[in-house]
Amino acid sequence: xxxxxxxxxxxxxxxxxxxxxxxxxxxxxxxxxxxxxxxxxxxxxxxxxxxxxxxxxxxxxxxxxxxxxxxxxxxxxxxxxxxxxxxxxxxxxxxxxx
Amino acid sequence: xxxxxxxxxxxxxxxxxxxxxxxxxxxxxxxxxxxxxxxxxxxxxxxxxxxxxxxxxxxxxxxxxxxxxxxxxxxxxxxxxxxxxxxxxxxxxxxxxx
DNA sequence: TCGCTGTTTAGCTAAACATCGAAATAGGAG
DNA sequence: CTCCTATTTCGATGTTTAGCTAAACAGCGA
Numbered sequence: 001x002x003x004x005x006x007x008x009x010x011x012x013x014x015x016x017x018x019x020x021x022x023x024x025x026x027x028x029x030x031x032x033x034x035x036x037x038x039x040x041x042x043x044x045x046x047x048x049x050x051x052x053x054x055x056x057x058x059x060x061x062x063x064x065x066x067x068x069x070x071x072x073x074x075x076x077x078x079x080x081x082x083x084x085x086x087x088x089x090x091x092x093x094x095x096x097x098x
Numbered sequence: 099x100x101x102x103x104x105x106x107x108x109x110x111x112x113x114x115x116x117x118x119x120x121x122x123x124x125x126x127x128x129x130x131x132x133x134x135x136x137x138x139x140x141x142x143x144x145x146x147x148x149x150x151x152x153x154x155x156x157x158x159x160x161x162x163x164x165x166x167x168x169x170x171x172x173x174x175x176x177x178x179x180x181x182x183x184x185x186x187x188x189x190x191x192x193x194x195x196x
Numbered sequence: 197t198c199g200c201t202g203t204t205t206a207g208c209t210a211a212a213c214a215t216c217g218a219a220a221t222a223g224g225a226g
Numbered sequence: 227c228t229c230c231t232a233t234t235t236c237g238a239t240g241t242t243t244a245g246c247t248a249a250a251c252a253g254c255g256a
Contacts, residue, residue, distance in 0.1 A: 002109050009107035010244080011100055014177065021182040028202055040245055042204055047243095061202055061253045073183055076174050079112065084119040085171055086188030108214085125233060138215050140234055145213095159223045159232050 004075040007051035012036070013044050017053060020067035027063045102173040105149040110134070111142050115151060118165035125161045 007013055016030055031041040045065065048054045052071045057064045073089060080087040105111055114128055129139040143163065146152045150169045155162045171187060178185040 005103070005112070006107050008177070009104050012244090014103070014180070018180045021180070026202080027204095031203095036244085037246060038203070039205085039247080043244075046204090058253095061200095063203065067181065069181070069183060072181060073178075073185075076178055076183070076185065079106070080171075080174055082112070082116045082119070083165065083167070083170060085167060085174070087171070087174065087185050088188050090184030090186050110214090126231095129233095134214085135216060136233070137217075137235085141214075144234085156223090159230095161233065 001075060001078065003047075003051040004053060004071065005079075007047050007053055008075075010044065010047075012041075013048055016044065016048065016065075017067060017072070020054065020065060024057070024064045024066045026059075027065060030065060099173060099176065101149040102151060102169065103177075105145050105151055106173075108142065108145075110139075111146055114142065114146060114163075115165060115170070118152065118163060122155070122162045122164045124157075125163060128163060 012034055015034070019025060019030060019033060027042070027045060028038075030045075031038050034041060045054070048065075049056065053068055054065045055068055057066065077087055077089065079085075110132055113132070117123060117128060117131060125140070125143060126136075128143075129136050132139060143152070146163075147154065151166055152163045153166055155164065175185055175187065177183075
């Protein structure tokens, strides 16, 4: 839980999660969206992985990142309830396009 | 918004918010709940203030901290919606006792 | 095997952070 | 005015973090 909030503390990492909302994406594609080196991005990915906010799948030479929605949801709802904030999950999350 | 998530990244600060759920509390009382120095706690308070997660009221010599529920709610809902998580606020938050 | 692409590791610097004890500030009570 | 209590600020220290470049690693296709 702590790791989740630590992971969320960085704007780049939050943006990665947003990009992943649209669907799984390779590390390279993700990295292409940010003005930092690939090595730096890889470190961000590691933090997200440690927090279980994403998981990975290898497809040949590339690594595909998936958003783990439920982990984020649990963290947000957990904190919300701890501070007495009445938040509820509206609906199971499917693949939706904006 | 970034400041809010940075503030939430520390477990001590999250605990402070939880304590404040029960109602306003003085800096001294809050500090009494944690095994760190008052100076350290004061620094944590400053971070929470900068994020507008709490605000203060002076009563003579003591400083009373209040939880700013709406700021936290906005941050959590904002992120949730950014990643396509369907969270909704259940009800306006009143003063409730557990 | 060689070379290409994508990803991670290694080694580093600079900045940010958590923490402390001690000193400074601000009100209230004598 | 002086003292006491509550809180914050100051200066210092050790740890963590984001960032870089360069090197290493892992598959793929020829």
